[in-house]
Amino acid sequence: MSAVYNKVALIGLGLIAGSIALAARESGAAGRISGTARTAKTRSAARDLQLCDEIVDNAAAAVRNADLVILCVPVGAMGKVMSEIKPHLKPGAVITDVGSVKQEVIAEVSPHLPDHVHFIPGHPLAGTEQSGPYSGFAGLFSNRWWLLTPLPDTDPEELSRLRRFIRALGANVEDMEPAHHDTVLAVTSHTPHLIAYTMVGVADHLKRVTESEVIKYSAAGFRDFTRIAASDPTMWRDVFLNNKDAVLDILGRFTEELFVLQRAIRMGDGDHLHEYFTRTRAIRRGIIEAGQDTDAPDFGRSAQPGGKRLD
Amino acid sequence: MSAVYNKVALIGLGLIAGSIALAARESGAAGRISGTARTAKTRSAARDLQLCDEIVDNAAAAVRNADLVILCVPVGAMGKVMSEIKPHLKPGAVITDVGSVKQEVIAEVSPHLPDHVHFIPGHPLAGTEQSGPYSGFAGLFSNRWWLLTPLPDTDPEELSRLRRFIRALGANVEDMEPAHHDTVLAVTSHTPHLIAYTMVGVADHLKRVTESEVIKYSAAGFRDFTRIAASDPTMWRDVFLNNKDAVLDILGRFTEELFVLQRAIRMGDGDHLHEYFTRTRAIRRGIIEAGQDTDAPDFGRSAQPGGKRLD
Incomplete structure (x- = not known):
């Protein structure tokens, strides 16, 4: 497919960001991916894995000229990251996040939003019990829900473009009210x-x-x-x-x-x-x-006739 | 292998009994298996599945001439079943059970025990969220623990023979004090x-x-x-x-x-x-x-690189 966004910036490089990077590359939904993480150790791991086209040292450098910025940091760090990237955002850029809580993220991020960008909060219902850059995989979002909680003034065209990007990662998109x-x-x-x-x-x-x-x-x-x-x-x-x-x-x-x-x-x-x-x-x-699980027995793990372990 | 017991009787034909029947047949640990269940519907399902060598209409008929009797009914029904089979047990037979609780089962079963049989309570730590005769499979016990809670007067030779039978089903056996x-x-x-x-x-x-x-x-x-x-x-x-x-x-x-x-x-x-x-x-x-699970990510289920669903 042709890229939905020319440049995508990933802030934070854990399980979710790593999986977005791999799925976006596989699908061709991002022209170019820039990534950054707080610690030198994570950035170095991401470089070893060649997770992104470039790994930069800070969020300000990552978002420069980005058309889509995805905040992939813990919910409590969203406001701080937003205040750091604010002066460096490209006019017209879309900002989204992957936080598991939406009302507080909106309250923390909103005060730092410049007028010329679009903030569309989101939450992919996907993950594993593992974390860090090594835990990502391209299939994480496959057939999973990715909720968006658009705000009253969200631009409908930017919303449908973001939806297209998320669907390219393999997820199903649904809108929901933040509360x-x-x-x-x-x-x-x-x-x-x-x-x-x-x-x-x-x-x-x-x-x-x-x-x-x-x-x-x-x-x-x-x-x-x-x-x-x-x-x-x-x-x-x-x-x-x-x-x-x-x-x-x-x-x-x-x-x-x-x-x-x-x-x-x-x-x-x-x-x-x-x-x-x-x-x-x-x-x-x-x-x-509803297709969110199968009825294959799972307690025993070696749960298939013949005893083959499936996990 | 040569049979550990010539005739095994299964009382109750749900997930556990069905899996014992299939695993015993696969391993050759039982010469002949007789089974029964409370409802005609379950007995008829077990006949269709050819789960045992014979399906009989009541517990008394099932235990006749059996060398090993396995009580596979809910914990609350153990005492009643034991009182029914008491007059029909072969001298020297071993009685075990698969109940998830041991002290109460021992208290319920013991008063009905004839002197000429051996009661060795047990509990296989295996199962799935499914139940009924159709849910059994031969690999259920593979690499799972099967606890035995022998009583102070348990015959050591009968205990080691029962252990041999259980290991033939694929399980690891361990002894534990009932409380x-x-x-x-x-x-x-x-x-x-x-x-x-x-x-x-x-x-x-x-x-x-x-x-x-x-x-x-x-x-x-x-x-x-x-x-x-x-x-x-x-x-x-x-x-x-x-x-x-x-x-x-x-x-x-x-x-x-x-x-x-x-x-x-x-x-x-x-x-x-x-x-x-x-x-x-x-x-x-x-x-x-400890090998009781793997670190393959499981939350997303489509959790392998490439997104192949494993369950």
């Missing part, structure tokens, strides 16, 4: 992550069960929690601090619900438990039907 | 399952976020919870009712821990969150090193 985004993600991502972190933490300092036992017998369910809980600590700290209200609200509901099940266990109310567990099965079926 | 088993499993399996069920339940009745949104955007973390929460409701009801004390203890610790993290979010204590999330990463690394 609604933050609530939906608190349910589908942020609270599940906090819960997984907590359960792994409980196992960690339980003296009656040694750490080696927890690890050895993890396949019984716990392993899926550790995968979630292995995600990047800085990214997740920033998510919780910046989507505080929605997360605290969902956590409150979760605790209420957990207490009701806990009471059913204490009282021996088997009917309540059975009815509850039957209801949650239906949601799983919905996810398989 | 310790129930604590370890409360941490690594039972409490994580309850938490996953709870989180899926919260998402289910949240009015501000529609069910279709929860399903559509599940790849952001929630999907792993729904897989866990799709497990068999009857089996899990019985697990919680029969491992009540250990589960309530771990749940109490979990809630305490969750409140500390919740307070850190409310207070904006980023250092606490970051330090906590860094610690949980180490456990994940331990699990990968």
Whole structure:
């Protein structure tokens, strides 16, 4: 395809930026990619990997003459990066971000926006439990959702151009209102992550069960929690601090619900438990039907007839 | 190999029994397999699948002349099944079970044991979120742990013979004290399952976020919870009712821990969150090193370079 943007600048070079660079190169959606990262170590790794056409030492140099700037830093660093690049942005440039929280990012970034650029916040619902420049791969966004939360004054032409670029990376694009985004993600991502972190933490300092036992017998369910809980600590700290209200609200509901099940266990109310567990099965079926997972068994991992390990 | 037991009887024909039947046939560990299930529908499905050499209508007929009897029914049904088969057991037969809870199963089964048989309780740490006779596959136990909790008077020769049979199915065998088993499993399996069920339940009745949104955007973390929460409701009801004390203890610790993290979010204590999330990463690394998972990225599912879906 012909390039959607002549020059794309990536600020931050972790899993998401690395995957954007690889997918953009594969699809030809970017004419030229410039990248930068805060630490010399990450920049050097990105150079070794030849992730971008050029790796520069700071964000100001990266955004020079860029038609699209993608902020790929933790949510808490977005405002600072924006203030650094502000004087160096090309008139007419599009700025987007990949933060997991949208209202706070909009509040942090907006004060630093020059009049002559277009800010279109975004969030790709893709990732793995790994991080850093070596973790990126071109297929990360394939058939995943990439949400955009355009602002009331967003230019429709620039919005559809950004959509074209994202589709070229393999993702499906959808628009969402920023506050609604933050609530939906608190349910589908942020609270599940906090819960997984907590359960792994409980196992960690339980003296009656040694750490080696927890690890050895993890396949019984716990392993899926550790995968979630292995995600990047800085990214997740920033998510919780910046989507505080929605997360605290969902956590409150979760605790209420957990207490009701806990009471059913204490009282021996088997009917309540059975009815509850039957209801949650239906949601799983919905996810398989929506194509966001398959019904291939996954708990055992060596889950195919014949025992071939698929991961 | 030559058969470890001439005749094996499977009581209950769900995921575990079906997988035992297929793995035993593949390895030749059982001379002949007889199976039964409570419902005519399951028996008929097992006949269609030719899961066993014979499918009979009741447990009494299945255990006749069997050298090994494996109780593959939910934990809450073990005592009843044992009382039914008691008069029909062959002298010298070995009885084992696959229940996820051991102390209660021992308490329920023991009163019905004739003097002339050997009871060696067990628990294979393998399974998927699926259930029923169609869900079994021969590779389910491959490289998984199968815990045995022998009683003080267990015959060492019968114990080593049962171990040989289990290893022939592909599993690694380990002995554990029943009470310790129930604590370890409360941490690594039972409490994580309850938490996953709870989180899926919260998402289910949240009015501000529609069910279709929860399903559509599940790849952001929630999907792993729904897989866990799709497990068999009857089996899990019985697990919680029969491992009540250990589960309530771990749940109490979990809630305490969750409140500390919740307070850190409310207070904006980023250092606490970051330090906590860094610690949980180490456990994940331990699990990968122990060979109970790989570090292939899994969140995105289409997680291999090139975007090939592996599940």
